[in-house]
Amino acid sequence: MSIRMAASAPLIMRIMASSLSIAEKAGEVIRDIMSTGDLNVVDKGQKNFDPQTEADRKCQQIIIGSLSKQYKDLKIIGEEGAEDLSKIPQELIVDKIDSQFLEQYKCPESFKDISENDLVVWVDPLDGTGEYVAGFVENVTVLIGIAFRDTSIAGIIHQPFFKCATTNKMGRTIWGLKELGTSGYNKKSPPENKLILTTTRSHSNEIVNATIEAIKADEVLKVGGCGFKVLQLLEGKAHCYVFASPGCKKWDTCSPEAILEADGGILTDILGKHYNYGPNVEYPNRTGVLATAKGIDHESLLERIPIATKESLIKKK
Ligand SMILES: Nc1ncnc2c1ncn2[C@@H]1O[C@H](COP(=O)(O)O)[C@@H](O)[C@H]1OP(=O)(O)O
Ligand SMILES: [Mg+2]
Ligand SMILES: [Mg+2]
Numbered sequence: 001m002s003i004r005m006a007a008s009a010p011l012i013m014r015i016m017a018s019s020l021s022i023a024e025k026a027g028e029v030i031r032d033i034m035s036t037g038d039l040n041v042v043d044k045g046q047k048n049f050d051p052q053t054e055a056d057r058k059c060q061q062i063i064i065g066s067l068s069k070q071y072k073d074l075k076i077i078g079e080e081g082a083e084d085l086s087k088i089p090q091e092l093i094v095d096k097i098d099s100q101f102l103e104q105y106k107c108p109e110s111f112k113d114i115s116e117n118d119l120v121v122w123v124d125p126l127d128g129t130g131e132y133v134a135g136f137v138e139n140v141t142v143l144i145g146i147a148f149r150d151t152s153i154a155g156i157i158h159q160p161f162f163k164c165a166t167t168n169k170m171g172r173t174i175w176g177l178k179e180l181g182t183s184g185y186n187k188k189s190p191p192e193n194k195l196i197l198t199t200t201r202s203h204s205n206e207i208v209n210a211t212i213e214a215i216k217a218d219e220v221l222k223v224g225g226c227g228f229k230v231l232q233l234l235e236g237k238a239h240c241y242v243f244a245s246p247g248c249k250k251w252d253t254c255s256p257e258a259i260l261e262a263d264g265g266i267l268t269d270i271l272g273k274h275y276n277y278g279p280n281v282e283y284p285n286r287t288g289v290l291a292t293a294k295g296i297d298h299e300s301l302l303e304r305i306p307i308a309t310k311e312s313l314i315k316k317k
């Protein structure tokens with residue numbers, strides 16, 4: 001595809017195609033920094049340990065620097081704070097665009113006339129930092145989510161330490177756009193006649209645990225990262241993701257929500273409401289996360305969440 005043809009594709013498709021290339025580069029950097037053995041960890045936490053590594057910082061610069069260069073009016077919010085674009089080293093800027101994506105997929109009618117001012121991009125440069133530091137590298141993902149007027153519509157999840165069984169290639173990229181579909185993973189339904197719940201590995205507390213207890217799942221998986229848990233739903237490894245805590249932020253859920261919903265699943269708070277991803281919202285997802293795989297009854301899981309859990313998260317607002 002010529003540069004001119006790529007430039008004529010609808011905006012949402014171009015942002016996705018750029019983000020696919022940018023996320024791959026971020027994944028390379030995440031692997032490279034791990035291989036140096038020095039993650040250069042800083043604690044961002046006020047009360048509890050909240051690690052940030054060299055990879056979180058560098059990947060945020062890659063993603064925000066590269067998207068801002070190509071899309072000047074785009075509002076981009078990243079977990080690691082505001083970036084001074086003039087201080088981002090040139091070698092971190094990716095100007096490649098995934099032309100194969102643009103050739104292969106057509107923009108859904110409803111998103112054809114979107115302008116940069118209608119969008120917010122939510123960036124989690126490294127989701128699962130605690131797991132990156134602890135060595136559970138499979139849980140680590142790069143998340144780029146795109147919201148159109150308050151609603152999450154598109155997402156990219158890059159998993160840097162996924163090893164392809166046939167080619168041995170490291171890293172895979174999953175994407176989803178509502179009304180178009182999803183790609184990049186093994187689409188599978190979870191097993192019938194049993195309920196597998198996935199939840200936090202490192203951020204549990206009394207309410208988180210009491211809520212899991214009340215759901216009465218047959219199996220509980222404890223893994224890190226919002227991106228990784230939604231991947232488990234997409235690949236049929238779990239039926240639901242339950243996190244009754246205000247710990248996740250908009251950059252954690254924006255991309256996974258769009259991909260899961262483009263696949264037929266649902267991601268809401270534990271009251272059943274979708275989060276608002278508009279330009280001026282607060283960052284914390286104060287009323288938790290409940291996500292269900294395609295074909296799983298979201299409503300019936302909502303009913304299993306204790307009233308005490310709901311009241312306690314509403315009170316914390
Ligand atoms: N209490 C918390 N403090 C900081 N980040 C949190 C907290 N709870 C959840 N998160 C973010 O949400 C992700 C999913 O949570 P969990 O792994 O506990 O299920 C975490 O990897 C972390 O993102 P990040 O690693 O990008 O900082
Ligand atoms: Mg995160
Ligand atoms: Mg992060």
Ligand SMILES: [Mg+2]
Pocket residue numbers: 050051052079129
């Ligand atoms: Mg973090």
